[in-house]
Amino acid sequence: xxxxxxxxxxxxxxxxxxxxxxxxNFRHRDRLSDELLDLPSDSVNSxxxxxxxxxxxxxxxxVHAIESGALNSLPxxxxxxxxxxxxxxxxxxxxxKEWGAHLSADLPIVSFLDEGxxxxxxxxxxxxxxxxxxxxxxxxxxxxxxxxGHERAAAGLYAIVAETWAFVDGAFRSGAPLRxxxxxxxxxxxxxxxxxxxxxxxxxxxxxxAGDPHYDFSGQGAPIRRGDVxxxxxxxxxxxxxxxxxxxxxxxxxxxRESERQRKAFGDLIAARDLAVAYIxxxxxxxxxxxxxxxxxxxxxxxxxxxxxxxLRHRTGHGIDTECHGSGAxxxxxxxxxxxxxxxxxxxxxxxxxxxxxxxxxxxxxxxLRAGEAIVSGGRIQTxxxxxxGVVV
Numbered sequence: 498x499x500x501x502x503x504x505x506x507x508x509x510x511x512x513x514x515x516x517x518x519x520x521x522n523f524r525h526r527d528r529l530s531d532e533l534l535d536l537p538s539d540s541v542n543s544x545x546x547x548x549x550x551x552x553x554x555x556x557x558x559x560v561h562a563i564e565s566g567a568l569n570s571l572p573x574x575x576x577x578x579x580x581x582x583x584x585x586x587x588x589x590x591x592x593x594k595e596w597g598a599h600l601s602a603d604l605p606i607v608s609f610l611d612e613g614x615x616x617x618x619x620x621x622x623x624x625x626x627x628x629x630x631x632x633x634x635x636x637x638x639x640x641x642x643x644x645x646g647h648e649r650a651a652a653g654l655y656a657i658v659a660e661t662w663a664f665v666d667g668a669f670r671s672g673a674p675l676r677x678x679x680x681x682x683x684x685x686x687x688x689x690x691x692x693x694x695x696x697x698x699x700x701x702x703x704x705x706x707a708g709d710p711h712y713d714f715s716g717q718g719a720p721i722r723r724g725d726v727x728x729x730x731x732x733x734x735x736x737x738x739x740x741x742x743x744x745x746x747x748x749x750x751x752x753x754r755e756s757e758r759q760r761k762a763f764g765d766l767i768a769a770r771d772l773a774v775a776y777i778x779x780x781x782x783x784x785x786x787x788x789x790x791x792x793x794x795x796x797x798x799x800x801x802x803x804x805x806x807x808x809l810r811h812r813t814g815h816g817i818d819t820e821c822h823g824s825g826a827x828x829x830x831x832x833x834x835x836x837x838x839x840x841x842x843x844x845x846x847x848x849x850x851x852x853x854x855x856x857x858x859x860x861x862x863x864x865x866l867r868a869g870e871a872i873v874s875g876g877r878i879q880t881x882x883x884x885x886x887g888v889v890v
Contacts, residue, residue, distance in 0.1 A: 498534065498535065509631045509634035519623070521598075522545070525538055527609035546559060548571060555574050558571060558575045560577055561579070585621050598615065604835060637824040638842030640842065644867065646734070647817070647844060650693060653693050654693075654743050655877070662747075684701070694734060694736050700713070702728040703727050707726045707856045712728075721751050722751065724751065726856040730859065734819070742820065746861030754882075769796045776792055814845050817863060846862070847862050
């Protein structure tokens, strides 16, 4: 760990008015601790270790005698224990202070500390508070290089949507049979040709399958039939360590034109999506940092007022960083309410969706904050259905 990186950790601690940040691990259960401290995930971790970084002063490394070198790559004073009494005594050095720890009642994405270990820390006199905001500051905010990579990935995904719909439109015009798997295969090939990688194949959902937000299939999937809504959801990043994801969703119809019901639902959805961006920009212009929860509340209220209360299945968006579902603030007041503020470097999706028995719709854009401004990445956002036989991207 470099002095500069340790300084970033300390700045995050001070920014959240904590006394320190408590990292710990056992059998690599906490992948965030390994990642944030740049520790190998395949090292032996058969005994608990603790790494405590105070806002001021020297970090403390607490390690077991048979794995005393586990934290040698990190700066700080080493305390070696063999028995539980020695472990509790070492923890006692950290007593009386408030430490950020990897736990949260609301945010499972950052909650890796088990209750037993948390109880042990508390019994030793440590006060614990969720490190969710610390994690956001260290991992969930993109720097200039991260934003540039995200923009390149997003531009690639927008181009893939255009290429994909040209393929779908070609099948419609020719009358050739088309299945969900045909479309997904093309999208994966298009990603590979652009040196983009993904942690899961994109979603291609036709007809009633689009009513399942995380629909998946094996083999070639369902046939795409005339009049079907076709939901495309794709996410990827450039190859290489530290690359940031982009994640977008577009909706089309396998017909010359959508039905009136589909058109109205999509118009209401687009309005809710754009409301989110406008809400964020108004807040920033007034000098206020909105929380992820507050943005979701605005979008959700608008969709409920439009009559879609029973059609809502998920939050409005999620943080994006080196993982598609990242460690930054989620746009969520519903599933796991996220009170964290949207800071410069925050990158997140805005993806309201409404779902019915016979079809579903989701429109998704990515937004990042830079110098107090909310910027939509990638390219021209969707404002109307993708159609076949005439209208293309």
